[in-house]
Amino acid sequence: MTDGTRRAGTEGSQTSAMQSPLAWALLGLVIEQPSYGYELAQRFRRVYGEALGLSYRTNIYRPLEILHKHALIEEAPADEEAPAPNRLPKPHYRATEQGVRAYEHWLLAQLEEERHRQRLFARQLAMLEPHMALQVIDRYEEECLADADDPAPAESEREGVAARLADEEEHLAIEARLSWIRYARHELAALIEERPRGAEAE
Numbered sequence: 418m419t420d421g422t423r424r425a426g427t428e429g430s431q432t433s434a435m436q437s438p439l440a441w442a443l444l445g446l447v448i449e450q451p452s453y454g455y456e457l458a459q460r461f462r463r464v465y466g467e468a469l470g471l472s473y474r475t476n477i478y479r480p481l482e483i484l485h486k487h488a489l490i491e492e493a494p495a496d497e498e499a500p501a502p503n504r505l506p507k508p509h510y511r512a513t514e515q516g517v518r519a520y521e522h523w524l525l526a527q528l529e530e531e532r533h534r535q536r537l538f539a540r541q542l543a544m545l546e547p548h549m550a551l552q553v554i555d556r557y558e559e560e561c562l563a564d565a566d567d568p569a570p571a572e573s574e575r576e577g578v579a580a581r582l583a584d585e586e587e588h589l590a591i592e593a594r595l596s597w598i599r600y601a602r603h604e605l606a607a608l609i610e611e612r613p614r615g616a617e618a619e
Contacts, residue, residue, distance in 0.1 A: 435487055435519075440480035442469050444512065444520050447490050449575050451511035454478055464576055481510060489516030539601075547605045547612075554601055561594045 435441070446452070446460050458477040461469070471477065484490040493511040512520070542550050 435483060435489075437480055437483055439469060439471070439476075440483045441520070441523055443477065443480045444484055444489055444516055447484070447510050448512040448517055448520060450573075451493055451509055453507040453509050454481060455507075457481075457510075460576075464579060484516070485510075487519075488513055489519055542601070547609045551602065551605050554598055554605070558595065558598050561591050561598070 442465055443457060443461065446457055446464065450460075452460070454477050458471065461471050461477065465471075481490070485492075489512065490510045491513050493509050542553060545553065
């Protein structure tokens, strides 16, 4: 087994073992900029907004523990002045090389999972009677049109790029879904027209 194969296997096992979406999102923030818990919690809310809920700042520490346990992040010396008397220094976290590779692997796995969900949705939709499937399509279209979020203010160059990439991906994805919805409606309507009158009531 080559080193590259071993690395790919390790990254794949890390992706399978760590199921917390909060932890993966947090890992991305640590990759962008090493930091400590409180600052990461602030950036988390600013970058991910309502897409990933984080109700209390203390919630950030459980995902940090998970990342540390899987050796995806490590503690690093903080570039700051000595802490005040009777206060412990804030632990700073940085991503390991293994963490960066695992994050890349996880991103690609998410794309494949999304494609799988879309294919599965299309096949399962076809199991309904055409009139019922059209009702589902109507609700799906309503949700697609309501999906657009207002962009959050960016405080760094990479946050700005992240916001623009997310906005454009969402815009193109909604266009693609609406195009598919038009196609699905056409196919279902054609199926209804081809059926003998009263056939769906049998």
